[in-house]
Amino acid sequence: MRDEQTPPPASMDRRDALKVMAAAAATASLADGLLPSVADAQQVVGPGGKAAPRPRTAAAPVPPKSGPRGTITDPDLLNAKATWPRLLTATELVTLAALCDMIIPADDTSPSASAVGVPAYINEYVSAPYDWAERALVRVRGGLTWLDVESGKRFTKRFIALTVAEKTQICDDICYSAKAKPEFVAAARFFDQIRDLTASGFYTTDAGMKDLQYIGNVPLAKWDGPPAAVLKHLGLV
C-alpha cells in the first residue's frame, strides 16, 4: 500500500485515507460472495437432446473457480516474481555497479544506484526470456568487457579499480552517442542503454520516488485538483 518513505501528500491527511480504505475494504468484502458463480457442465445438452427441464437456478452461490493459473499470460499479480535465471556473472555485476554509480552517484538527496539494487534490476532485464533481452544482453556484456579493455589501455587497470577522475575520462567519451566520436559510438550506445535502465531502476525505488518528490498512489477521500501554489507557478490564477 502506501510507501512509507513517500512524503505525506499535501491534499490529504492520513486519517482521511484510512477512512477511505476502510470503507473500500468493507465494500469489497460485502461483495465477495456475490460475484458470478461458475456453473459447471450441468446445462449441457447431448446430441439429440430432447425437450429438457428448465435450468436449475443458482440457489446457493458457488465459490468462483477464479484465480490466476500461474502461466506466463496469467501470472499471479499479487505475488509477482521474475523467475527466470539471471545470466550476468558476479564479476560483470561488480563492473556494472561501478558504472551505474557513475550515472547515479549518491548525493545529499538520495543514495547511489547500486545502493538501491539497480544492478540486480539490469540483470533481471538482460536475462529475461524475450528477443529484446537477448540483444540487450549482448550489448551489456560487450559494453562491460569494452570498459575493462579501455581501462586497461588507458590506465592498465580494470574499470572498478579506476579513480573517479579516470572513470570520468572514459565516461565523458561515451556519455552521448549522438555526439560520440566514431570509435566510441558502440560504447556510447551501451552507455545510453545503461543510463536508461539505471534511471528506471533507481527512480522506481522508494528512494528514487522520494528524490523526485512523486506524491501519489494513496487513496484520497476526495479529489481537489492542483493546489494554489501549482496554479500560481503555471500562471493560471
Next chain:
Amino acid sequence: MVQASPKTQTNYDVIVVGSGAGGGMAAYQLAVAGLKVCVLEAGRSYDPVRETPMFKLPRQAPLLGAGTKHKPFGFFDATVDGGWDVPGEPYTNAPGTDFKWWRARMLGGRTNHWGRISLRMGEYDFKPKTRDGLGADWPLSYDDLAPYYDRTEMLIGVYGGDDNLENTPGSPAGVLQPAPAPRAPELLTKKHSAPLGIPVIPAHLAIMTQRQDADVLPKKIHPNNPLAQKVLAQSMRQRAACLWATPCGWGCSVKANFQSTTVLLPPAMMTGNVDIVPDAMVRELILDASGKATGVHYIDKTTRTDRQVKARVVVLAASACESARIMLNSKSPQFPNGVANSSGLVGKYLMDTVGAGIGGQIPALENLPPHNQDGASGMHMYVPWWQYKEQLAGKLGFARGYHIEFGGGRDMPGPGIFGGLENFTDGAYGKRFKQEARRYYGSFMYFSGRGEMIPNEDSYCEIDPTVVDQWGIPVLRFHWKWSEHETKQAAHMQKTFAEMIVAMGGKVQGTVQTDGAKAIANGGEIIHEVGTCRMGTDPKTSVLNQYCQSWDVKNLFVTDGSVFVSNADKNPTLSILALAWRTCDHILAEMQRGNI
C-alpha cells in the same frame, strides 16, 4: 467428438456468447426480464475484487511492470490470457497486411482493462453517408439511441461535463456524475489551446466520482421491474467511488469504474437466472431444418472436448472479429457461406480507429511544486473534434474527425522514465543527471489522436482455409488497407499536436510526419475493431436489421462491435452497451409477440 453431459440436460431461453460489454449487458438485461440465460465465456473466470493488484508499485513486478508480448499493457494490467498474440490461438494476415487482433480470454473480456472513455456518438455519426457521401448510414438515428445512452450512463456510472457541442452530445441533467477537477497539465493545455480554437472540455469516463444513489437510480432505470430494481440497488450499494489512485487498467477491486465483472455480471447473477460457463470456446452455431438457431457447439477448454448447449435465442457478443468467425465457421447446405451471411458481408467492412500521437517537453511544467496528480487515472479533460464546418467545406483533405486524448506530468515513475533524457542534457550523467532528472520530471506530455476510419472494401476478415487453432477451429485471415482519409487525418493529428505543444512553449519530441502513412498505427492496434456484421435497412447490403437481429436467422442477434456501420472517433464501448440494451428490448418484444 461430441460429449453429452453426465448431468441434467437443460434448455435455456437465451445463450449469450461472450461476457464483455455486449455480452454482459445482454446477460443482465435478459436476466432481469426473467429469462434463463447461459453465458459462454472463452476465457477463465475472473474476480476483480480478489485479483486486482490495487496500489502495487512497479518495483513489485517483473521488469518493473513493463509491457511484454505476454502482458502488452504491463504486468499489472487486468488482461488475462490476452493481447495481440494469444498462445495457441493464431490468426493470419494476407500478403501486405499487418493487422493485429486483440483478444482478452477472461470473464468480462476487455472491459476489465479498457480506457473507460465513454463518448456518445452524435447525430452526424449515425448518418455519415447522408452528410458527406462516404461509407454507409446507420439504420437508426441518434434520437433512437439517446434514451439508451441515458440509461447506460446512469447504470454504469460515467463522469463528464455539461458541454453540448456540434456532434458531441451532452447528457440530460442528472445522468452524468460530476467531472473531476482538471490536473495541472490539463489546465495548461486548455489555456494555450483556446487561442488555436481547440476546445478542451471535461472528458466522459466510466468512473464514479461519487457513489450511485441506489434508492433512486434503479427505479429510474428500470421502471415497473421490481426484480431489476432490487438487484441493481444491491449491486450499486457494493460499488465505492473512485479512490483517486491506482490505474483503472488494472481493474478496480472497489468497483468504482465500469467492468462487466463488477457492474453487469454481479446483478445478473443475483437474479438467479444466469449460468456462466467459463473456458467455453464457441466454434459453431446449431440450426434446425427450418433455419432457426437452436444452440451452439463449444470446445470445453479444460477437457478439450466438444459440447453443445441449446436455447430459444442465441446472442453473439464474442467481439467483432470472433463473432464473425463463429458465423463464417457455421457452414451448412442451407448456409454454404456461413450462417446469416446471405449478403456475403459477414467479416466485411472491418474498421479500427485511426491512431497517431506525439510527445512534447513543456518547460512550464518543470519544477512544479510537488503535489498528487494521480486523479482518476484516466483523463479528466479531452478535445472533441472541432472542425466539422471546415471539413464539410472540403478544406481539410480528409472526411472525418478525431478527438484528442492527452496527459503526462507528475505520473508515478515507471520503467522507461527519463529514456532519451540524454537528448535534453547533452548526455548528462553523475550528479548532474540527478539534477536534470529533478528538473525534467513531470514536464513531459503526450497527445494522442483517435479518429474515424471510413469502411472500405479492402479491409475485412475471412476464414483461412488452411489453418486451425489449438481447439481445432479454423482461424481468421485479415486484409487491411487505410485510405487517404485516414492517413491524411493521422498527419493532421501530428501537425496539430505539434502546434499545441509549441503554443505551450514546449519542444516537440520526435518527427512530425507529413506522410500520414508513417504516423498511423497499424490496423487493430487501437483495439477498436468494429463493423464485421453491420446493421442496415436492406438484407442485401447488411447482415443485421436495426435491432441487431439477423435478417436470415430470426432468433440470432449480435450485441458486440461487429454491428457498427461506421466507426466514429468516439470510443465504441458506450455505444456497444447502449445498442446491446436496445437489442435486448427487441428480443423481449419479439418473444412476447411470439415471433421467436
